[in-house]
Amino acid sequence: MLMVAIVLSALVALLHLYFLVLEMFFWTKPLGRKAFGLKADFAEQSKALAANQGLYNGFLVAGLAYGLLLGAAGAGKPWLVFFLGCVVVAGLFGAATVSKKILFVQALPGALALAAVFAV
Known part of the structure; x- marks a missing residue:
C-alpha cells in the first residue's frame, strides 16, 4: 500500500503542477482557453485571478513534494494528509461552485491518494 500512496500522491502533485502551468502561463493562450472553456475576452480580463489560483x-505541489521527500510512511505522512485534504476540500468546493467536472478531476484523485496514505 505504501507504493500506491506514493504513486497516487505524486500523481496528484503532478496534476496540480499542470494546473499551475495552465493557470499562470497559458490562461489566455489557446491551450488554457480550451482546457477551461474560456472566451478570449474573459480570459484576458481574468488572467490575474487565474495566476493567483495557479500560485495556490x-x-x-510544494507541500505534497515535501511530504513525499520526508516519506509517506514516516515524517511526511502528516504533510501528505494535510495537503491532500486541502486538495479534496478545494475540489469539493470547486465542484459545488464552478463545475461538477472538478469533482472527478481534482477531488476524486485527491481522495484516493488520501485514503492510500491513511492506509499506510
Missing part, C-alpha cells in the same frame, strides 16, 4: 496550486 503551486503551494499544494
Whole structure:
C-alpha cells in the first residue's frame, strides 16, 4: 500500500503542477482557453485571478513534494494528509461552485491518494 500512496500522491502533485502551468502561463493562450472553456475576452480580463489560483496550486505541489521527500510512511505522512485534504476540500468546493467536472478531476484523485496514505 505504501507504493500506491506514493504513486497516487505524486500523481496528484503532478496534476496540480499542470494546473499551475495552465493557470499562470497559458490562461489566455489557446491551450488554457480550451482546457477551461474560456472566451478570449474573459480570459484576458481574468488572467490575474487565474495566476493567483495557479500560485495556490503551486503551494499544494510544494507541500505534497515535501511530504513525499520526508516519506509517506514516516515524517511526511502528516504533510501528505494535510495537503491532500486541502486538495479534496478545494475540489469539493470547486465542484459545488464552478463545475461538477472538478469533482472527478481534482477531488476524486485527491481522495484516493488520501485514503492510500491513511492506509499506510
